[in-house]
Amino acid sequence: MKLLSVAIPCYNSEAYMEKCIQSVLPGGKDVEIIIVDDGSSDRTAEIADAYANQYPDIVKVVHQANGGHGAAVNTGLRNATGMYFKVVDSDDWLDRESYIRVLKRLHTLVKLKNLPDMFLANYVYEKAGARHKAVMRQTGFPKECMFTWNDIRHIFKGHYILMHSVIYRTEMLRQCGLELPEHTFYVDNIYVYKPLPYVKKIYYMDVDLYRYYIGRQDQSVNEKTMIKRIDQQIRVNKIMVHDVNLLAVPDKKCRRYMFNYLEIVTTVTISMLLLSKTEENLRKREELWQYIEQTDRELYRMLRYSVISRIMNLPGKQGRMLGRTSYRIAQKLVGFN
Secondary structure, three states, rough: OOOOOEEEEEOOOOOHHHHHHHHHHHHHHEEEEEEEEEEEOHHHHHHHHHHHOOOOOEEEEEEEEOOHHHHHHHHHHHHHOOHHHHHHHOEEEEOOHHHHHHHHHHHHHOOOOOOOOEEEEEEEEOOOOOOOOEEOOOOOOOOEEEEOOOHHHOOOOOOOOHHHHEEEEEEHHHHHHHHHHOOOOOHHHHHHHHHHHHHEEEEEEEEEEEEEEEEHHHHHOOOOHHHHOHHHHHHHHHHHHHHHOOOOOHHHHHHHHHHHHHHHHHHHHHHHHHHHHHHHHHHHHHHHHHHHHHOOOHHHHHHHHHHOOOOOOOOOHHHHHHHHHHHHHHHHHHHOO
């Protein structure tokens, strides 16, 4: 069995995928690289096949009809043989030194038969043209040791695990029934969120492993693109509400963290609807709140009347202006989009 399976979803990625693949290759035969060619029309398939021919013990390629990022992750998980599973998007890359250290630590944990369900590391915003590169750490989490949700002293409101931070135990992902929707952007949030009630043991290594590139005009996190694709963001938000009975999660700290996570995703959805400044999207904002209320009235009450939500949903033009301003401030502080 491989130690780690790394899925690289690729769609028309010929311009940047080789940097990504090259960053994962130093893991050697401990690592299985699964390149998923998601119906590309450029040289993506040719480049992927060349790597599989050159590194037959490390790289395998799956060609499929276009199904979007979620379908590519699903394919990667179905084909994974590694004990652990990670997704690296084709325009991002891993830091070599941090990567080797993470693999060594995973080896040690496996030898000790002390297996975390979730292994965390830092990610870095590689924002084009930005001098300052924001490093996103797991603030408040114990470092360099195995811990449970109960060992986390304080769960900070803004703490937000992205797909970039996380390595999951492969079998646990399968046990939780993870299946991402096809032809939908922003499924990263479902990928992180849905398995959390199954996570019992966590390990956080304070290294800057993942390099998250931001700067392409067609990138899904580009603000204009997010507004254009707002219906997909809403769909993801609704799936997160529907697929997990949050208030029934038995672990109190896990439940609190998941509430904060859902609150952040909902705030991003509301922010994009506000930033669009259209009457249609203001109606969609109210429809989203109605959906949450109809699905889980108590969860609706908690989300709708939280401090963040109160700011983002103040009535009238002045309220909408304050909501947009609050989003811009958060954007500058964190460096996303």
